Amino acid sequence: MDKKLLDILVCPITKGPLVYDKDKQELLCRGSQLAYPIREGIPVMLADEARHLNLEEIEQIK
Secondary structure, eight states: OOHHHHOOOOOEEEOOOOOEETTTTTTETTTEEEEEEETTTTEETTTTTTEOHHHHHHHHOO
16 A cells, blocks of 8 residues: 555545455555455455454554
8 A cells, every 4th residue: 555645535424534454455444443444455444344353453553
């Protein structure tokens, strides 16, 4: 994930920062408790495409 792109992207719901999960290829938002997928190197920033994070995942977001 390009660092410059990550600095620009925000959660479309909360407008808060995102954390890149390299292993799962997702962008995580603590505020909305959603994980946005990255498909073929392109972030899919649609709430309908995001998955809900469980409590353990939320606590691990820095």
